[in-house]
Amino acid sequence: MMLVEGEPGDGDTATSGPPAPVKASEEEAAERIRSSVRCSGLCTMSSAHSAHLGRVLCIITGASRGFGRTVAREVSGLVKPGSVLVLAARSGDDLRSLQAELTESEAGRAGLRVESVVADMAQMEGIEKVVRSSEEAFSEHIDHLILVNNAASLGDVSRSVKTFTDMAEVDSYLSLNVSSSMCLTARVLQSFPQRPGLRRTIVNVTSLCALQPFRSWVLYCTGKAAREMMFRVLAEEEPDLRVLNYSPGPLDTAMQVEARTRTADDTIRKSFVDMFDQGQLLTCEASCAKLMKLLLEDNYTSGAHIDVYDV
């Protein structure tokens, strides 16, 4: 099973083909945003919107690769000293190299603590391990809890709905992609209940697939639709929380390689190839910069689906 993130495309490629030529200055704009908000973990100044995320405890799942890894890096540059990152993934090597990188970075030298938790989020034990590490790392000085539900898998895109006759396969997909993020979120909220002085932000890495059906992508679409609805219910139930369903756009990651090479439906697959050929994929950094902008400005509607192209 591959850990992925993001979404297949910008716009309904299933019905309208590949997206319109994108924003040549996308990366450029993202870089501007990044440099305007990044402050090396040492920043204490404030501006119209906050220049930092506070003294955070930030839990990121699927942190070893792709978008999750980028989120870890970007967050580390936007937090006050005394913050903690809890990075979870199944791949220990990739996770430890990230931990070393961040510990040795300017933020790390300034007092950012980085915990890596090798854990399978498809298992209760994995969830408990992440929660235990987070509890141990928490201190009274933390003023912002951030949970980034990023871990997800693509599912088999080489087949159509009518081939999914094995309940165990579908069950397993939904367990990792839906149940796991619900239970992790619930456990984290129980461990870190509402209290004065503690902001709590829950990010769900969602996708256009949560809103629109794509041929050959039934598991991914179904899982993303389920997961986004779950976080919308959470936003309704807990008005003190900030809940963000962030759709990072078509990212230049391993997922897009899968999309380009393995998608069964010819039209959909070709739209991925075209996006790649025409340089329309976003870097994780460009998309993550938009996510950071949303978190810093903090004026999105809780529970809303926000697409990278709308930021």
Added chain:
Amino acid sequence: MMLVEGEPGDGDTATSGPPAPVKASEEEAAERIRSSVRCSGLCTMSSAHSAHLGRVLCIITGASRGFGRTVAREVSGLVKPGSVLVLAARSGDDLRSLQAELTESEAGRAGLRVESVVADMAQMEGIEKVVRSSEEAFSEHIDHLILVNNAASLGDVSRSVKTFTDMAEVDSYLSLNVSSSMCLTARVLQSFPQRPGLRRTIVNVTSLCALQPFRSWVLYCTGKAAREMMFRVLAEEEPDLRVLNYSPGPLDTAMQVEARTRTADDTIRKSFVDMFDQGQLLTCEASCAKLMKLLLEDNYTSGAHIDVYDV
């Protein structure tokens, strides 16, 4: 676990309170539609839109009670002799009494065959049992395959998202409500592939909860959103199929008793009580008449979400 159907309310009760006073003539109108289309299984005349569903093989899950039971009755009155109903549910007694009722009805006496399959749709064996019975009942004379994915459970509505820390509980809910209908549909499509002269219609009993979040209803909302997306992908993939996501409205069934008495959120619970007190719940018969109208007219967009109040 309770087998239920339908949806909590008309309109976003979570944000706008109980729905506007409904359509006093709802039942009346439904009765008119029913009597205009019903033809006792013997009808062969045709009109502007078809007066019957054809010589059908119709598989209905969750057929023993509530909406599923009503669908079985209504379909039996709209099919040509030589049709077969395959009724699946876990409750053998309720199922057999329905089988007896339909076999003794005018349609039954005219040659409608009714098979009851006692099966747990949460298990692969249950799905296989239904498929086997359907294959055995099929004949070359059948010109319309109809699968009604109706079986569903409400989930525990007495709790909020932050209490769902047990993955096994969430997994089990998603298995029954999402994986099961995906795998049954896939198996049925494999057993009855596209061929000239055979129409194939797949109905998913969906809900307003597939589109809107309701406090305390996280499992139901998540499951319905997932399931509806799955059938939207199916509709994209198989243009020869007719796929209908039908939202039957707030039905006067056991589910509404649960909704009124067990929903944790006070505002949501009160909106259910108000709907009941003000006579705004629909009978299964009134809602099912709208479903039959849709199936007979057969001009909905495949994959679309269609609400009872929009018919």
